[in-house]
Amino acid sequence: MFYNKALDSFLEEAGDISRFTAKFFREFLKPRYEFSEFLRQCFYIGYKSFGLVAVTAFIMGLVITIQSRPTLVEFGAEAWLPKMVSISLIREIAPVITALICAGKIGSGIGAELGSMRVTEQIDAMEVSGTNPFKFLVVTRVTACITMVPILAVLAIAVSLYGAYLGCNIHGVVSWKLFWNQVFETNTFSDVVPAVTKTFFFGLDIGIIGCFKGYFSKKGTEGVGRSANSAVVISSLLIFVLDLVAVQIADLLGFT
Amino acid sequence: MSEKPILEIKNLYKWFGENHVLTDFSLDLHKGESIAVLGKSGSGKSVLIKCVIGLMQPDKGSINVFDLNVPDLNDQELDKIRVRIGFLFQSNALYDSMTVRENLEFPLRRHWLDTKKQSVDELVMEALENVGLKETVDMMPSELSGGMRKRISIARTLILKPDIILYDEPTTGLDPITGKEISRLMVDVQKKYNTSSLIISHDLNCVNIAADKVVMLIEGRNYAEGTLEELKKIDDKKVKQFFE
Amino acid sequence: MANPTSRNIRLGIFVLAGTVFLIVLLYMIGAKRSLFSDTFRISAQFYNVNGLMQGNNVRFSGINVGIVESVEINTDSTVNVVMLIEDKAKIYIKKNALASIGTDGLMGNKLVNINSMKDGSVAHIEDGDILKTLKPIETDEMLRTLSTTNDNIKVITGDLKNITQKFNKRNSLWSLLQDTIVADNLKEAIVNIKITGARTAIITGDLQEVAKSFKSGKGLMASLLTDTTMAGKLQHTIVKLENASDKIAYVSGDLSGITAKIKDGKGTIGMLITDSLFVKDLKSTMKNLNSGVAGFDDNMEGLKHSFLLKKYFRKQAKLKAKKPN
Numbered sequence: 001m002f003y004n005k006a007l008d009s010f011l012e013e014a015g016d017i018s019r020f021t022a023k024f025f026r027e028f029l030k031p032r033y034e035f036s037e038f039l040r041q042c043f044y045i046g047y048k049s050f051g052l053v054a055v056t057a058f059i060m061g062l063v064i065t066i067q068s069r070p071t072l073v074e075f076g077a078e079a080w081l082p083k084m085v086s087i088s089l090i091r092e093i094a095p096v097i098t099a100l101i102c103a104g105k106i107g108s109g110i111g112a113e114l115g116s117m118r119v120t121e122q123i124d125a126m127e128v129s130g131t132n133p134f135k136f137l138v139v140t141r142v143t144a145c146i147t148m149v150p151i152l153a154v155l156a157i158a159v160s161l162y163g164a165y166l167g168c169n170i171h172g173v174v175s176w177k178l179f180w181n182q183v184f185e186t187n188t189f190s191d192v193v194p195a196v197t198k199t200f201f202f203g204l205d206i207g208i209i210g211c212f213k214g215y216f217s218k219k220g221t222e223g224v225g226r227s228a229n230s231a232v233v234i235s236s237l238l239i240f241v242l243d244l245v246a247v248q249i250a251d252l253l254g255f256t
Numbered sequence: 257m258s259e260k261p262i263l264e265i266k267n268l269y270k271w272f273g274e275n276h277v278l279t280d281f282s283l284d285l286h287k288g289e290s291i292a293v294l295g296k297s298g299s300g301k302s303v304l305i306k307c308v309i310g311l312m313q314p315d316k317g318s319i320n321v322f323d324l325n326v327p328d329l330n331d332q333e334l335d336k337i338r339v340r341i342g343f344l345f346q347s348n349a350l351y352d353s354m355t356v357r358e359n360l361e362f363p364l365r366r367h368w369l370d371t372k373k374q375s376v377d378e379l380v381m382e383a384l385e386n387v388g389l390k391e392t393v394d395m396m397p398s399e400l401s402g403g404m405r406k407r408i409s410i411a412r413t414l415i416l417k418p419d420i421i422l423y424d425e426p427t428t429g430l431d432p433i434t435g436k437e438i439s440r441l442m443v444d445v446q447k448k449y450n451t452s453s454l455i456i457s458h459d460l461n462c463v464n465i466a467a468d469k470v471v472m473l474i475e476g477r478n479y480a481e482g483t484l485e486e487l488k489k490i491d492d493k494k495v496k497q498f499f500e
Numbered sequence: 501m502a503n504p505t506s507r508n509i510r511l512g513i514f515v516l517a518g519t520v521f522l523i524v525l526l527y528m529i530g531a532k533r534s535l536f537s538d539t540f541r542i543s544a545q546f547y548n549v550n551g552l553m554q555g556n557n558v559r560f561s562g563i564n565v566g567i568v569e570s571v572e573i574n575t576d577s578t579v580n581v582v583m584l585i586e587d588k589a590k591i592y593i594k595k596n597a598l599a600s601i602g603t604d605g606l607m608g609n610k611l612v613n614i615n616s617m618k619d620g621s622v623a624h625i626e627d628g629d630i631l632k633t634l635k636p637i638e639t640d641e642m643l644r645t646l647s648t649t650n651d652n653i654k655v656i657t658g659d660l661k662n663i664t665q666k667f668n669k670r671n672s673l674w675s676l677l678q679d680t681i682v683a684d685n686l687k688e689a690i691v692n693i694k695i696t697g698a699r700t701a702i703i704t705g706d707l708q709e710v711a712k713s714f715k716s717g718k719g720l721m722a723s724l725l726t727d728t729t730m731a732g733k734l735q736h737t738i739v740k741l742e743n744a745s746d747k748i749a750y751v752s753g754d755l756s757g758i759t760a761k762i763k764d765g766k767g768t769i770g771m772l773i774t775d776s777l778f779v780k781d782l783k784s785t786m787k788n789l790n791s792g793v794a795g796f797d798d799n800m801e802g803l804k805h806s807f808l809l810k811k812y813f814r815k816q817a818k819l820k821a822k823k824p825n
Contacts, residue, residue: 040504043511050514116352124311125349129363130335151518158521184528188555192525 020212021204027132027139038140045106045141046148050155053101057156060097061089061163069171078172082179083186085164090187091195094160096243098153099202102145103235107210110141111231114214115224123215138211145207146200153199190255198246202239209235261286262452263308263420268317270303277303278314279476283454285420290446290453292467294460294498299473301456302346305422308454309343310334321420342413342421342451346428348405350397350412357393360384360412383411386448387441403434407441414445421445423455427462439465460484460498472498538587539566540627544599544612545578547633552601552610558583560597560614565589568612583612592616593625600634 065085072078114137117123126133161183168174174182213231217223263285270278277300285291295301306312308319310326319326321337329337350359360380384390387407397405406426413421426442427435439462446453446466457463463470464484472480472487474494480487488499531537546552549571558566566585574580585593594616602613614631625631 036504039508039511042515043507047507047511047514113353120347120352121345121349122351124306125343125345125351126362127311128309128338128341128343130338130366131362132331151515154518154522154525155514157525180528184525184532187529189526189529192529196522 016216017208017212020215021208023134024138024142024208024211027135028143030135032132032135034136034140037136038143041140041144042148044109045102045144046151049102049105049148049152052105053098053152053156054159056097056101057094057160058163060093061085061160062167063163064088064093064160065164065167066170069167081168081172082164082174082182085167086161086183087186087191089160089164090157091191092243094157095153095195095199095202096239097160098156099149099199099206099239100236102149102152102202103206103239104232106145107206107231107235108228110207110210111214111217112224112228114138114141114211115217115227118215118217119219119221119224134215138215141211142204142207145203145210147203149203149206150196150199153202154196157195190250194246194250194255198242201242201246205238205242206235209238262322263454264318264320265304265308266318266320268304268307268319269315270300270307270312271315276476278307281317281473281476281478283471283478285452285454287419287452288446288450290443290455290466290468292455292457292463292470293473294458294463294470295456295473296458296497300476301458301473302424304473305343305424305454305456308422309338309341339416340419342416342418344409344413344421344423344426346424348397348409350405350409352397354397355393356384356389356395356397356400356408359397359408360415363412364415379415383415384408386414386445387411402430403437406430406434406438410438410441410445414449417449418451420452420454423453423457423466425457425459426455426466427457427459432461435459435462436465438462442466458498539584540587540590541569541582542585542625542627542629542631543580543582544631544633545574545580546599546601547577547579548601549579549581550601550603550610552581552612556609557604557611558585558614559602559611560585560589560593561616562613565593565614581612590626591624594622595625595629596622597625597631598634599631 065081068085069078069081072081072084114123117137123133123137126136165174165176165179168179210231213227213234217227261284263283265281265283268278268281269276281304283291283293293301293304303312307314308321308326310329313327322340324333324337326334326337350356351362354362357380360383361376364376364379380393381390384393387410389404389407389411392400392404392408397408400408410426421442423442426438430438442453442455443466445451453466455463455467468483470482470484470487471478472495474480480490480492480495482490487495490496552568552571554568554570556568557564558568566583566589569582569584570580572580572582581599593614596617597614598617600613600615602611603609604611
């Protein structure tokens with residue numbers, strides 16, 4: 001039907017990923033939960049990524065504040081710095097930066113790990129050992145991503161706001177209390193709720209793409225490398241697409 | 257050996273698109289017997305045993321294990337027969353993220369969820385003792401040499417005390433001396449637990465040591481059968497290839 | 501290799517930290533929006549809400565005390581605004597408080613200002629009360645009022661000039677014959693003008709201040725955004741200005757009546773002669789006049805000197821004070 005080969009393979013992959021996602025939800029609902037493996041994955045995906053996410057978020061908070069100051073000073077609205085910065089950090093920057101960092105770290109990690117497990121027949125070995133490898137490997141990792149990425153994003157918001165607080169105090173003086181007062185006053189539920197909600201989907205994206213790429217890795221070490229690489233590329237791209245969709249939906253629902 | 261075979265493969269077909277890997281392959285494995293399937297790379301040996309364990313679905317034919325036809329089984333039933341069939345993977349398939357102990361415990365915990373901690377420990381140590389690697393119990397697979405990994409892999413297969421062990425190229429990637437050691441270990445294990453073995457290999461040394469009977473898999477069929485000595489005498493171009 | 505227990509503990513701390521921060525964030529935002537404290541409802545009906553929205557702040561004397569819960573069109577000329585007010589503000593807001601629509605800074609959000617009136621004897625506000633409202637004042641409306649005021653002042657001065665000229669030209673007797681009414685009217689007018697003058701002076705003072713802060717300062721926005729007292733003053737000024745312009749309109753009405761009468765002087769004089777009743781009155785008037793003329797002349801002189809009259813009367817007062825009796 002389609003004679004364009006690139007388009008053809010793109011559509012085929014999109015279909016495969018959709019089916020993979022559907023399978024994830026089916027398997028997720030079936031009993032025999034791999035809870036201890038889930039906790040183990042949460043530890044690696046959540047706790048182990050926190051340092052990286054925190055450093056990035058802190059720097060972003062600081063830099064955005066320093067960068068925004070000159071324009072606001074021009075308008076004589078320097079007092080609005082905490083408000084403006086906190087809105088952009090909470091609504092957009094912290095969640096997306098977290099997701100991108102996670103796509104880089106977790107997505108490639110899962111892609112490479114499952115890829116090498118596929119290549120060295122560990123996935124087959126699991127199946128032979130009476131374990132549903134999809135449940136044991138994919139469901140635990142994707143669920144861990146879905147739960148950990150939002151927590152990372154929330155902590156990233158906290159850390160980036162702290163960075164913004166320090167940024168406000170480089171040239172001007174904004175007291176700790178005034179800063180938080182302004183933050184809490186400016187931001188509403190309609191800023192926080194959509195921002196946190198979309199990170200669940202970012203987590204799903206990172207987990208699914210990483211697992212999909214790794215689970216169906218081609219034979220050989222090259223296949224593993226390619227799995228890890230394309231997991232990062234596709235999930236990062238999808239994060240932006242999801243972000244676009246999220247902003248439209250939030251707009252439609254009246255979270256402006 | 258007139259009793260009923262515990263593994264009976266009949267008229268098995270498997271093809272990938274145009275590529276016909278197995279065409280009308282049949283094989284019987286009796287209790288305590290050790291059969292080697294000899295074939296070139298890419299001749300469908302691995303496909304054959306993956307069909308036996310249910311990792312792949314044949315396109316036609318039947319595989320009877322313990323009077324059950326494998327292609328017809330659902331997941332729960334497959335799990336039940338998989339407890340009784342050990343599978344030694346070509347690349348060992350040790351879980352990189354787990355210690356040797358956890359690797360060995362894995363199938364145990366999965367299949368018998370109610371196993372007590374004490375007996376799990378005992379079984380792990382027993383299995384390790386059989387392959388002579390008791391001291392590696394708390395090491396990671398990445399710290400072990402190729403031969404040691406193969407032994408650990410055998411230990412993991414043995415831990416469930418299976419009736420049949422399927423060996424997928426057990427000596428590939430090992431030096432000839434280690435390969436011989438592994439082959440001897442396979443024979444020891446078979447004697448000790450009275451298991452049946454189905455060995456997929458192209459390594460004549462291994463086949464010579466470990467197998468009672470050899471089946472030549474050529475062009476997807478059981479081209480020739482017999483002991484290694486008998487096969488060597490067959491005057492056929494395709495069979496001769498293996499002994500040159 | 502970390503053992504699973506310590507791993508799970510660290511994971512637990514991590515998850516807990518994230519959850520706690522999220523809850524704190526949501527709670528603090530909620531607290532700012534008065535969602536978690538005890539509240540009561542009051543409403544007010546406005547003619548025009550200038551884009552006030554659900555969730556905007558409600559301030560009492562400049563302090564946030566609640567939020568706007570709903571804005572609904574009531575009739576073709578009123579918009580009903582329901583406000584959620586924190587319970588702790590209840591004891592400060594009186595029933596006669598005045599609600600108005602304001603802006604937080606020059607470009608900020610709209611908000612509802614509640615200001616208390618001076619009369620402190622009124623009861624506290626209660627749930628469901630409806631506040632009186634003040635029509636929101638827009639800048640162009642304010643400028644319009646100012647220009648009418650100016651026009652009116654122009655007319656008044658013109659009229660006064662006419663009057664004084666006429667008094668100077670005419671035979672003083674005939675003028676004086678008419679003058680019981682005129683004198684009264686003029687006196688009244690002068691008093692009014694005096695009040696107006698005083699008010700205008702205050703207003704111009706305020707406006708000057710406003711203009712000054714408009715001109716000075718690093719930016720108009722800066723001062724308006726940061727200075728809430730300024731905004732308050734501006735509103736105050738505008739209210740006064742409205743009052744003043746009303747008064748001026750009143751005065752100018754009076755004065756034009758007077759001038760009209762003076763203009764058709766002849767007819768009046770004829771009427772006066774034929775009117776016996778008026779002649780009687782005239783007699784008594786003449787008596788009074790003796791004493792009155794002096795004061796009146798003073799007044800006229802004063803009008804000549806200065807429009808705002810202030811100085812003159814002050815001078816007169818001083819002179820009087822100097823006299824022994």
